[in-house]
Amino acid sequence: MAMRRETGTQGDLVVGWAELPRSPGHAYYDELQKVLLDAGFDVFVENACKPYYAAKMGAPSLPPGRYFRMHMVGYFEGLDSERGIVWRCADSFSLRDFLRLSAREKVPDHSWLSKTRSRLPHEVHEKVFGFVLKLVAERGLVKGERIGVDGSTMEANAALRSIVRRDNGETYRAMLERMAKESGIATPNAEDLARFDRKRKGKKLSNDDWTSATDAEAKIARMKDGTTHLAYKPEHAVDLDTGVIVAAPIHEADKGDTTTLGDTLETAKANLTAVGLAPTPDDPCEIIADKGYHSREVLKGLDDGEWKSRISEPLPANGYLRWQGDEEARTAVYANRARLKSGVGRAAMRKRGELVERSFAHVLDRGGMRRAWLRGRENIAKRYLIHVAGFNLGVLMRVLVGYGTPRERAEAPTNAFLFVIRTDSATGIVIIADIGGTPAMLVVIAAPELD
Missing domain, CATH: 2.20.25 (N-terminal domain of TfIIb)
Known part of the structure; x- marks a missing residue:
C-alpha cells in the first residue's frame, strides 16, 4: 500500500443541509419549541402584528415569531445587548433551530431588531405577554388570590456626565468649571474638577433641576447597591402561589412606591381579567407589599374594594398616630394592621420576600436587564415585557420538564x-x-x- 500524502482538501461545492455536522441539540430549547408550536405562537403573533405591515409592497421583514424568540433567547442566555443576542444565535445550531432558520438563512442583524421594535407598538408586546400568561394559566399556574408587589431599579443607557440644567442648558462639567474658577482655580483640569466636586459642600442632584441630554425620561436615582445613576423603575406584581409575574410595568425612577402602585395594580387587574381571574369586591385579591407602599391614602383607596391590603406598616416617628378626625383612614389602617399581624399575613409577607425578589434576580440580574442598552421608557418596556414572558415560560417549563432555564437543564446531574x-x-x-x-x-x- 502506497503512502498517501497530505496535499490539502478542496471544499465541497454543494452540501445538503442533512449532510452538515450537527450537534444533538439543546433539550431545553427543543422542549420549549414544542410548547410554543403546540400553542400556535407564530400564528398568534403574526395576526397581532399584521396591521402594522404593508399588505403587498416592500421587502419581507423579520418574521414576528423570530423577533420575539430572539428576545426570549436574550433572557434565557442572560444577554443584555441585542448585538450579543445576534452573536449568540449565530454561534449555535440549537438556537438556529429554535429561531426556525433554514440552511440558507442568516441570523437577523441587530438593526432588524431595532426596526421591528420601532414598528410594533407597546400594545403588541402586551398581547404577546398576555398570550404567554394565558398559556401558563391554562396549566393552573396563575391563581390570582395573593399578589406580591415590589419595585427595583434598572440603570439607564445614559451617563450622569451628560446631564444638563433644565433652566439654562448648562452641562454639569461647565457648572463645575465655573464654580472652580469662582473659588480661585484659574485653569482647572479634569483631576482638579473631580477633587473640587468631591469636597464641595451642599452637593445635590435633583430631577427638578437636571435632566439627561440623551434620555430625557431617565431619572437620577439611588440604585440597590448604593450608587447613583440615571435609572428606571421596574415594578413586579407576582402571584405568590406560583411565582408567575402577572404585571411588570416600567415607571420613572423618581416616582415613589405609593405613586406607582395604582398603575401596577391596574395592569395586573387587566391581565388577570384576560385569563378569567379578575378580582372583584365580592372576591377580592390580596395585595402584599412592604412598608414603602404604606400610606393612608393608599389604604383608603384599597379599603372595601377588589384588593385586600396586607401592607407592612412602618413605625410612627413619635410612637403613636394622630388621625385629625379622619375616621376613614383610621379604619383602613387598623384593618390592614389586623390582617398583617395574622398568621396568614405573616406567611404571605415571607412568601413575598422570597418570590418577588427571586423574580427580580432572574429578570434583572441573571436575565441581563439590570443595565438597559435602549433609550426611552417605551422602548425599554417593550423588551422588558418579553423578558418577563420568558421568565413565565421558565416557570411553565419547570413544571413540564423539571428545569426552568437552559443552564439548569445542561447542569442537571447524570x-x-x-x-x-x-x-x-x-x-x-x-x-x-x-x-x-x-x-x-x-x-x-x-x-x-x-x-
Whole structure:
C-alpha cells in the first residue's frame, strides 16, 4: 500500500443541509419549541402584528415569531445587548433551530431588531405577554388570590456626565468649571474638577433641576447597591402561589412606591381579567407589599374594594398616630394592621420576600436587564415585557420538564439505572442513563454467565 500524502482538501461545492455536522441539540430549547408550536405562537403573533405591515409592497421583514424568540433567547442566555443576542444565535445550531432558520438563512442583524421594535407598538408586546400568561394559566399556574408587589431599579443607557440644567442648558462639567474658577482655580483640569466636586459642600442632584441630554425620561436615582445613576423603575406584581409575574410595568425612577402602585395594580387587574381571574369586591385579591407602599391614602383607596391590603406598616416617628378626625383612614389602617399581624399575613409577607425578589434576580440580574442598552421608557418596556414572558415560560417549563432555564437543564446531574436480567441460558446487564441534556440511552451487555 502506497503512502498517501497530505496535499490539502478542496471544499465541497454543494452540501445538503442533512449532510452538515450537527450537534444533538439543546433539550431545553427543543422542549420549549414544542410548547410554543403546540400553542400556535407564530400564528398568534403574526395576526397581532399584521396591521402594522404593508399588505403587498416592500421587502419581507423579520418574521414576528423570530423577533420575539430572539428576545426570549436574550433572557434565557442572560444577554443584555441585542448585538450579543445576534452573536449568540449565530454561534449555535440549537438556537438556529429554535429561531426556525433554514440552511440558507442568516441570523437577523441587530438593526432588524431595532426596526421591528420601532414598528410594533407597546400594545403588541402586551398581547404577546398576555398570550404567554394565558398559556401558563391554562396549566393552573396563575391563581390570582395573593399578589406580591415590589419595585427595583434598572440603570439607564445614559451617563450622569451628560446631564444638563433644565433652566439654562448648562452641562454639569461647565457648572463645575465655573464654580472652580469662582473659588480661585484659574485653569482647572479634569483631576482638579473631580477633587473640587468631591469636597464641595451642599452637593445635590435633583430631577427638578437636571435632566439627561440623551434620555430625557431617565431619572437620577439611588440604585440597590448604593450608587447613583440615571435609572428606571421596574415594578413586579407576582402571584405568590406560583411565582408567575402577572404585571411588570416600567415607571420613572423618581416616582415613589405609593405613586406607582395604582398603575401596577391596574395592569395586573387587566391581565388577570384576560385569563378569567379578575378580582372583584365580592372576591377580592390580596395585595402584599412592604412598608414603602404604606400610606393612608393608599389604604383608603384599597379599603372595601377588589384588593385586600396586607401592607407592612412602618413605625410612627413619635410612637403613636394622630388621625385629625379622619375616621376613614383610621379604619383602613387598623384593618390592614389586623390582617398583617395574622398568621396568614405573616406567611404571605415571607412568601413575598422570597418570590418577588427571586423574580427580580432572574429578570434583572441573571436575565441581563439590570443595565438597559435602549433609550426611552417605551422602548425599554417593550423588551422588558418579553423578558418577563420568558421568565413565565421558565416557570411553565419547570413544571413540564423539571428545569426552568437552559443552564439548569445542561447542569442537571447524570442519572443512571442498572438492571441485571437472568435467564436459564444467559445473564445480561441493562443500563438506562440520562446524561445532562442528551436523550436516554439503552445499553445491553449480554454474557453467558455473570456472577
